[in-house]
Amino acid sequence: xxxxxGDADTFLGVRLDRFARLRETxxxxxxxxxxxxxxxxFVLAAVFAPELAPYDPMAQEYAIMQAPSLSSAHxxxxxxxxxxLLARMMFGARISLGVSLGAVTxxxxxxxxxxxxxxxxxxxxxxxxxxxxxxxxxxxWLLIAIMLVAVFGQGxxxxxxxxxxxxxxxxxxxxxxxxxxIREEEFVLAAKNVGLGDVQIMVEEVLPNAVAPLIVQFTVLxxxxxxxxxxxxxxxxxxxxTTPTWGALLGQGRSLIGQAWWISxxxxxxxxxTVLGINLFGDALRDAFDVRGEGGSP
Amino acid sequence: MSxxxxxxxxxxxxxxxGPDVPAVDGxxxxxxxxxxxxxxxxxGSGKSVTARSIMRLxxxxxxxADRFDYRGEDLYAKSETEMRAIRGxxxxxVFQDSLSALNPVMTVGxxxxxxxxxxxxxxxxxxxxxxxxRKYVTxxxxxxPSWRRAVELLETVGIPDPEExxxxxxxxxxxxxxxxxxxxxxxxxxxxxIVADEPxxxxxxxxxxxxxxxxxxxxxxxxxxxxxxxxxxxxxxxxCDRVTVMYSGSVMExxxxxxxxxxxxxPYTKGLLRSIPEGGPTDGELTTIPGSAPEPTxxxxxxxxxxxxxxxxxxCSDPLPExxxxxxxxxxxxxxxxxxxPDEVTWDATASVDGAxxxxxxxxxxxxxxxxxxxx
Amino acid sequence: xxxxxxxxxxxxxAILVIYVVATxxxxxxxxxxxxxxxxxxxxxxxxxxxxxxxxxxxxxxxxYVQYARWMADLARGDFGAxxxxxxxxxxxxxxxxxxxxxxxxxGISIAILIAIPAGIVSATRRDQWEDYVATGVAxxxxxxxxxxxxxxxxxxxxxxxxxxxSYGYASISEGVVPWLSHVILxxxxxxxxxxGIITRMTRSSMLEVLGEDYMQTARAKxxxxxxxxFKHGLQxxxxxxxxxxxxxxxxxxxxxxxxEMVFGIQGFGRxxxxxxxxQDFPIVQGSVIVISIIFVFMNLFVxxxxxxxxxxxxxxxxx
Numbered sequence: 001x002x003x004x005x006g007d008a009d010t011f012l013g014v015r016l017d018r019f020a021r022l023r024e025t026x027x028x029x030x031x032x033x034x035x036x037x038x039x040x041x042f043v044l045a046a047v048f049a050p051e052l053a054p055y056d057p058m059a060q061e062y063a064i065m066q067a068p069s070l071s072s073a074h075x076x077x078x079x080x081x082x083x084x085l086l087a088r089m090m091f092g093a094r095i096s097l098g099v100s101l102g103a104v105t106x107x108x109x110x111x112x113x114x115x116x117x118x119x120x121x122x123x124x125x126x127x128x129x130x131x132x133x134x135x136x137x138x139x140x141w142l143l144i145a146i147m148l149v150a151v152f153g154q155g156x157x158x159x160x161x162x163x164x165x166x167x168x169x170x171x172x173x174x175x176x177x178x179x180x181x182i183r184e185e186e187f188v189l190a191a192k193n194v195g196l197g198d199v200q201i202m203v204e205e206v207l208p209n210a211v212a213p214l215i216v217q218f219t220v221l222x223x224x225x226x227x228x229x230x231x232x233x234x235x236x237x238x239x240x241x242t243t244p245t246w247g248a249l250l251g252q253g254r255s256l257i258g259q260a261w262w263i264s265x266x267x268x269x270x271x272x273x274t275v276l277g278i279n280l281f282g283d284a285l286r287d288a289f290d291v292r293g294e295g296g297s298p
Numbered sequence: 299m300s301x302x303x304x305x306x307x308x309x310x311x312x313x314x315x316g317p318d319v320p321a322v323d324g325x326x327x328x329x330x331x332x333x334x335x336x337x338x339x340x341x342g343s344g345k346s347v348t349a350r351s352i353m354r355l356x357x358x359x360x361x362x363a364d365r366f367d368y369r370g371e372d373l374y375a376k377s378e379t380e381m382r383a384i385r386g387x388x389x390x391x392v393f394q395d396s397l398s399a400l401n402p403v404m405t406v407g408x409x410x411x412x413x414x415x416x417x418x419x420x421x422x423x424x425x426x427x428x429x430x431x432r433k434y435v436t437x438x439x440x441x442x443p444s445w446r447r448a449v450e451l452l453e454t455v456g457i458p459d460p461e462e463x464x465x466x467x468x469x470x471x472x473x474x475x476x477x478x479x480x481x482x483x484x485x486x487x488x489x490x491x492i493v494a495d496e497p498x499x500x501x502x503x504x505x506x507x508x509x510x511x512x513x514x515x516x517x518x519x520x521x522x523x524x525x526x527x528x529x530x531x532x533x534x535x536x537x538c539d540r541v542t543v544m545y546s547g548s549v550m551e552x553x554x555x556x557x558x559x560x561x562x563x564x565p566y567t568k569g570l571l572r573s574i575p576e577g578g579p580t581d582g583e584l585t586t587i588p589g590s591a592p593e594p595t596x597x598x599x600x601x602x603x604x605x606x607x608x609x610x611x612x613x614c615s616d617p618l619p620e621x622x623x624x625x626x627x628x629x630x631x632x633x634x635x636x637x638x639x640p641d642e643v644t645w646d647a648t649a650s651v652d653g654a655x656x657x658x659x660x661x662x663x664x665x666x667x668x669x670x671x672x673x674x
Numbered sequence: 675x676x677x678x679x680x681x682x683x684x685x686x687x688a689i690l691v692i693y694v695v696a697t698x699x700x701x702x703x704x705x706x707x708x709x710x711x712x713x714x715x716x717x718x719x720x721x722x723x724x725x726x727x728x729x730x731x732x733x734x735x736x737x738y739v740q741y742a743r744w745m746a747d748l749a750r751g752d753f754g755a756x757x758x759x760x761x762x763x764x765x766x767x768x769x770x771x772x773x774x775x776x777x778x779x780x781g782i783s784i785a786i787l788i789a790i791p792a793g794i795v796s797a798t799r800r801d802q803w804e805d806y807v808a809t810g811v812a813x814x815x816x817x818x819x820x821x822x823x824x825x826x827x828x829x830x831x832x833x834x835x836x837x838x839x840s841y842g843y844a845s846i847s848e849g850v851v852p853w854l855s856h857v858i859l860x861x862x863x864x865x866x867x868x869x870g871i872i873t874r875m876t877r878s879s880m881l882e883v884l885g886e887d888y889m890q891t892a893r894a895k896x897x898x899x900x901x902x903x904f905k906h907g908l909q910x911x912x913x914x915x916x917x918x919x920x921x922x923x924x925x926x927x928x929x930x931x932x933x934e935m936v937f938g939i940q941g942f943g944r945x946x947x948x949x950x951x952x953q954d955f956p957i958v959q960g961s962v963i964v965i966s967i968i969f970v971f972m973n974l975f976v977x978x979x980x981x982x983x984x985x986x987x988x989x990x991x992x993x
Contacts, residue, residue, distance in 0.1 A: 115723065126866070131782035135694045137693060138692070138970055140927055140962075142931060142943075143946070143965070145948060151705050231819060231821065231931075235932055247819070250819075250825075252821060254936065257828070257829060264822075268818075270820075271817075271822065272819075275818075276814065279813055279816060279817055350981030355893060355894060382898065383896065389895075391891075393887065393890075398886065398887040399888055399890075401906050404906070404908045405986070412897070412905075416896065426901055429901055429905055430905060433905050433909075467985040469985070482892075487895075
């Protein structure tokens with residue numbers, strides 16, 4: 001259900017009073033507070049990793065390879081090359097953050113554009129675009145990642161592309177659904193009567209009202225993207241082996257589960273906490289912006 | 299003994315982060331067996347809340363009353379289990395929005411049949427497991443007594459082709475048909491009282507007439523009392539034996555339909571009657587009661603109508619009295635407290651509004667003492 | 675539009691989608707630098723040997739000829755044979771798919787059996803401890819990578835309980851007990867995130883249903899509360915969950931591959947990865963087609979299922 005907000009103050013198309021509600025929700029609900037705190041910490045660690053990390057993530061100290069956590073000067077232990085885990089994890093956070101945000105942003109831009117155009121124009125345009133989206137959806141993202149790596153070699157951009165690819169259909173369908181319901185609203189018909197051009201209407205009238213569910217979806221998909229990226233890194237697909245993304249750290253520890261289980265478990269815990277934080281925050285967003293849950297995403 | 303005897307009902311809803319809402323404050327209601335009793339009021343008068351309080355369907359609300367008896371027994375002293383035996387069995391309910399009140403994934407016949415199984419005297423198991431089996435595995439057999447009775451009831455409420463309709467789903471039926479289904483389902487347990495909450499409000503006038511005829515007929519044929527909640531005085535005039543008029547949570551006047559329409563005592567009732575378009579061409583002006591009903595949290599002390607009443611005076615801030623106008627005709631108005639014949643209340647002092655509908659915000663009535671001569 | 679026309683239309687669209695996907699894969703796999711013939715023969719084979727192998731495999735023909743040939747084969751149901759082992763593609767896929775399918779199906783079954791009741795309890799006991807526990811576990815479940823859950827399970831249950839092996843797979847033909855004991859841990863790892871989503875969806879759907887008018891009507895009929903919940907509410911609440919559950923199945927695939935790796939199970943994922951590395955075109959193409967078919971027809975199946983249980987759609991418009 002959307003209404004024309006007219007002159008109500010908005011930011012990025014979302015009414016300012018909804019942000020006030022968000023603040024209330026976060027303040028009142030410990031889950032949301034936890035979520036927001038975690039997200040903030042994560043972002044800080046990622047952005048300021050070079051300053052904050054106790055060691056160089058690539059520095060190998062052969063003397064203390066596979067040191068368990070808290071056993072030495074390394075609070076989280078070291079891996080099989082003697083590299084400090086904490087430092088590697090902090091740097092890994094940067095990559096995970098960059099990849100997740102980047103992938104979902106690209107997916108959102110492409111997906112929303114497709115969805116809005118399809119929903120707004122309807123007819124054969126809608127059919128054609130949605131079939132295209134169906135094709136994208138039918139492509140398992142894992143496969144795309146594998147093939148991108150095979151063709152272009154290892155590298156972070158493959159991961160970004162593969163994940164972005166997977167979320168285009170999500171955004172496209174969501175945006176299209178929103179547009180379909182908004183399109184019939186009276187203020188759009190009024191804009192048409194006044195003579196505004198199609199693109200103008202799409203950008204100025206339709207989009208701002210569709211934004212709230214898209215923001216919620218964005219947050220939720222960032223969480224999923226982090227999981228997807230960790231899966232790819234774990235499998236050794238995508239980023240170069242030395243890159244310390246959390247999934248990669250997990251993957252490196254896999255063969256050492258017997259002797260040095262912390263190499264796999266601890267980055268995993270970090271993933272869980274961070275993703276949980278993002279999910280909780282996304283839930284708070286959903287409550288504050290009053291969005292009904294769509295199928296397909298938690 | 300009255301079938302339903304409510305005295306001084308008050309219903310308050312707690313609100314998160316705000317003052318409690320006194321939806322109903324001081325309602326007396328008596329429904330006699332076999333009568334059609336209209337409960338009239340505008341939106342927000344508390345009539346729906348009163349209706350739901352009879353069925354004890356108001357979760358979370360604080361309900362208090364001096365008396366709340368059904369067949370002489372205190373409804374609010376009963377346990378939930380005892381209430382469940384009464385709901386559907388002794389008292390049936392018909393809701394306003396038949397499309398949302400009927401379950402979209404069950405056939406109409408089944409929705410009636412289950413009432414019959416639970417409350418009627420058929421020899422069929424209505425336990426949880428049998429019901430679930432019927433729902434998910436076997437379906438209700440067309441030869442089962444409850445189904446046969448459901449079809450019978452559909453026919454009784456005037457649905458043509460009841461066998462066919464019974465297997466339909468609510469969305470396949472028209473509004474009028476659905477409303478009849480609701481009535482049939484309310485009748486399923488052979489109740490003595492049916493509470494009908496604005497059953498015809500959502501329907502066309504012609505369809506409405508049919509439903510009201512049906513209700514009249516059923517009342518006679520089954521000897522079931524009907525509490526008909528409505529905001530439409532026309533419906534009341536057509537169908538009801540007795541009427542209770544509510545305004546902003548309280549009762550203003552009650553009596554037989556004839557008494558009220560011929561000799562309205564309360565200024566509010568007079569205002570309402572005066573607002574009924576006469577039918578036939580007018581010079582385009584409609585009369586209204588200027589002003590609008592107060593918010594439940596904002597009610598003036600004493601008579602809630604005093605801010606809009608042309609005859610309001612100082613005593614109106616005192617608690618409402620009861621004045622017996624005639625046998626069974628009671629008005630709750632301070633104009634009558636001195637016991638003598640009251641000065642007539644006139645509405646002519648208030649302007650009629652051009653083409654406006656009732657209840658729009660406007661100037662409040664001038665407060666003049668009741669000294670005018672002419673009749674409203 | 676009648677049901678048959680709708681099914682026909684959707685099936686045609688499905689075939690179209692699969693066709694496009696197949697073509698895309700065909701092109702993509704051949705864009706990978708490298709030469710399968712060279713990979714087969716090893717690094718220092720001479721040019722003639724390589725050319726011979728290429729000719730034998732039909733790789734020397736122009737690409738559009740290869741394409742036409744492949745399409746024609748497909749139309750006959752012939753998926754070709756592995757470049758490496760010569761084994762027919764479908765047989766190879768079927769062999770590798772069994773562990774993967776086992777894990778997936780067992781995982782989903784466990785998930786649904788637990789998640790739907792949990793969601794219902796969560797909704798009916800809203801804001802009480804049952805709700806907090808169920809919702810909390812659900813949130814955790816969707817926040818954990820399935821392969822990490824696998825590792826944790828392996829380190830805890832796998833080592834502590836001797837009856838449950840932490841490595842390898844036993845086909846169901848070797849007996850249900852060995853099969854199940856090998857499958858249970860990976861299935862749980864895969865199922866837990868899925869369960870989390872289903873729990874939350876069920877909860878929110880149930881909450882919505884509980885607020886509907888027809889539930890009040892049921893109460894006004896004097897029906898007992900459990901009957902109202904299971905007879906009047908449940909079907910309405912589960913309908914949206916069904917659609918979601920089906921679609922989500924497709925998302926599990928990535929997780930299963932990683933979980934297989936944790937438990938050392940040689941399943942479909944491994945086959946796929948190896949085949950891409952080795953540029954075994956027919957296997958890769960065949961696999962992608964199989965996956966697409968599963969995705970697309972699963973989607974179609976779910977839609978059909980939904981249409982059959984929702985009377986509003988099944989019986990069309992009203993009077």
